[in-house]
């Protein structure tokens with residue numbers, strides 16, 4: 327590919343931090359873990375951050391820490407990565423998949439009358455969802471909110487960072503995300519000390535004290551070396567997010583139609599994905615590919631259409647239509663202005 331869809335981020339600074347941690351710290355539970363958690367909590371404006379081994383783990387442990395399990399129901403949108411729903415089933419709870427706003431692909435609660443025990447809104451593509459609607463839903467039913475902020479490091483809603491809006495925020499550091507730890511990793515954020523302590527315990531086999539275990543848990547800790555890399559990445563996150571916003575403004579200015587999904591008017595997106603919605607999606611994709619430009623579709627199948635969810639028999643027409651019309655353009659900070667313009671030129675040959 328002349329312009330790949332994604333470039334893995336690796337710098338000398340990350341390498342030095344990794345080697346320093348490996349040489350000087352415990353591989354598990356080293357000082358970098360404590361520092362990364364402190365810095366991430368400060369960044370999101372929460373009292374506590376507890377690192378874990380993935381975004382999926384963050385979601386699953388958060389649900390468990392909030393007492394979600396057998397006989398619980400948890401609502402989440404169908405337009406997301408499958409982990410947003412799998413985490414629910416892994417706790418033995420029932421996922422209630424809900425349709426989306428056709429405009430921006432985010433959760434639409436306006437038709438949902440379901441009584442549930444928790445809600446997992448997703449800040450899909452790095453764009454904060456309509457959190458006032460989520461809060462209202464949670465207040466009406468008196469249920470906790472677990473934010474799936476796995477794609478939205480640094481995004482804001484009404485001036486507050488995502489991850490600080492609900493009861494727990496969950497982040498992924500998978501290498502394609504706006505920040506990584508040089509491998510899999512995740513983070514939970516919360517203002518509730520008891521929840522933070524439960525998450526810490528569940529990520530460590532349900533440990534209470536050195537030799538005592540009072541609940542079920544996993545080995546889902548983040549490794550020290552990954553935390554050391556994460557600290558470097560966190561330092562540069564705002565600057566990289568700002569570059570993503572520059573890239574989207576080039577796209578918006580130079581595409582023949584403004585077909586890029588809108589930003590939440592009450593929020594600030596970090597453009598994890600820059601998504602076009604257009605009826606000629608397949609033609610656009612072909613044209614990009616013919617010109618050796620990478621693209622992707624997030625997601626080709628909404629969760630309810632995945633084989634493992636078909637047994638539930640959902641029909642969620644907005645998300646089905648949406649998935650046929652969307653395509654993600656390269657959005658990584660290293661993309662140059664010239665490359666962004668070349669991508670626009672190529673897309674305009676189809677839509678112009």
Ligand SMILES: Cc1ncc(COP(=O)(O)O)c(C=O)c1O
Pocket residue numbers: 380381382383406407409410448474476477497498499500510511512
């Ligand atoms: C919206 C969303 N939720 C959950 C996850 C799960 O994160 P991870 O891959 O780190 O388990 C991801 C990332 O892939 C995601 O994009």
